[in-house]
Amino acid sequence: MTSLEHIQDLRAFIAASPSSFHAARESARRLAAAGFSQLPESAEWPVYGKHFVVRDGAVIAWAVPEDATATTGFNILGAHTDSPSFKLKPKPTTGRYGWLQAGVEVYGGPLLNSWLDRELQFAGRLVDLDGRESLVATGPLLRFPQLAIHLDRAANDGLKLDKQQHMNPVWGQGNPGSEDLLGLLAARAGVDAKTIGGYDIVVADTQPGQVFGAHNEFFAAGRMDNLTSVHAGLTALINAAATDSTADTVIPVLAAFDHEEIGSGSRSGACGPILEDILTRVSDGLGASVSERRRAFANSFCVSADAGHAVHPNYAERHDPANLPVLGGGPLLKINANQRYATDATGAAIWAGLSNVTGAPYQEFVSNNDVPCGSTIGPLTATRLGIRTVDVGTPLLSMHSARELCGVDDPFHLSRITETFFRTAV
Incomplete structure (x- = not known):
């Protein structure tokens, strides 16, 4: 797949996802078409194979390989389905x-x-x-x-x-x-x-997404915060689970939560129990004791993927002068000293290694000291589960506008690195 093919598929995904509930349904449709089975939360679950759960406007999907054990780590891509x-x-x-x-x-x-x-x-x-x-x-x-x-x-x-x-x-x-x-x-x-x-x-x-620019390098659409990440993770999981050629034994997980834009405090949000519920049930199916589950969490890693800010040419003074990410330069590695983003040195090194293996670029983002940043599901997930977490995302202009702007290449790079992540024990 090329960057342009990926962006056209993203365009279709956004058009099918005018609300978080539609995004969850479209994700479920694509997962089912790729051989994942939907599991009712009230039913007994199979242990191995490709599965997903829809809870309101959230969807969690995972793939358990046949050689997974009670201490196999979870590689999680966290995102959110709602938009301002x-x-x-x-x-x-x-x-x-x-x-x-x-x-x-x-x-x-x-x-x-x-x-x-x-x-x-x-x-x-x-x-x-x-x-x-x-x-x-x-x-x-x-x-x-x-x-x-x-x-x-x-x-x-x-x-x-x-x-x-x-x-x-x-x-x-x-x-x-x-x-x-x-x-x-x-x-x-x-x-x-x-x-x-x-x-x-x-x-x-209702306006469809549009590729434009002197060299077709831009893409504009609504709800790219944060459907770019949901789509990237969904595409990566489907691709990674399509073969058994992974070099390492890991359990890849897509966690697309709802209600991030209003604090994540709901049964389908990152502050709620949905991800822990599902990881616990998968772990139980693998016969894990409480101690073994904690060992599995210690072997796990979470990539919190949410949109970030590219440098604005008319407002460059609002950005850190030494860190000026651009559209087309790759996804952002988001860093904040006050842990508004969950990235630490170890997580940054892991992300850099995944980027190197994939051959896809990334850029660092840190806020201007006079312009405090927002936060993401990253610190919430790290706090709830104790899983090491790194914050990344597609650079945008006009974030929280009815119509946002990204570079055509960046969502594709995010999906490629995520696919490598879903295949690699970190």
Whole structure:
């Protein structure tokens, strides 16, 4: 596969994943097509082979080789399926002056202005009173219209958006008393609105991803934070598990969590028990004692893969002057003295070794001291499980925008290094 082929497959993956639930379903579809079997969490599990679990908007997949033992290490790629956006509130049908609007709540930390004047969709899950889930994606339906410059002459001097007053999208014309947004969503999903007991619905961009630039070196799309990492890990796991030619005995694991953008504190987030639950059950299946499980964890390694910042040509002063990663230079090795990223010297050396073996480049990222960085699932996973963890990710511009920008080569390099990682005991 070439970089361009990889990016076109990423484009299709993003288009199929307008919400975390869709991302989990698309991952499950691809895993099943590659011979992985989906396991219900309430059932007894087989020990060996290729399997996955879907829990809400998260998916965990793994492959246990026939020669695995109770102390075989887990090589884990951690990522997340959610992206900054807006989430539908209760009593969502609002509006006035002949406009139909939707009540939405800000989800995570989106760049609000980037969502203005775009054709957007609602996407997510509807759950009926019997607990059955139906996924829905409306296609172009709504828009956050910006106020015309004639009515706000100071807009270009610093646009200020009130989350409650200004971020109410329009989705039609009419009377809110006689129109029902939830009914529209139910109709699009093919279910009876009267049976809906709950919903998790977000706003998503509808514009397809696009390759562009003087030499087709750029790729723009929504939700690349962090579907670039989910897709890279998914592709790498499917490729690594397709043959028995691994030089080392390891158990490769893709852990694509939900809710990272809001702190990971959920049953499907990295602060929750989902990864430990699954690793424990795999370990139990291999006959491990508590002590042997801890030995397996000591033999394990986690790559926390999340998007990072490329140097912005118009704001270079916001970056560390000696560390200026660029698009196309390879995935980032993310470093922070305060452990906002989990990378340490040993983890950095392991990542450098994987890069060398693969023949794919990487770049180091560290924040400007005056611009504190965010965090990732890396420190959470390291803290919960005691597994050594390194933080990496695809460099982006416009992170948390409705439409982000990466280099065409970087997601491919991340997937290639991850595939090497999934085949190699570290």
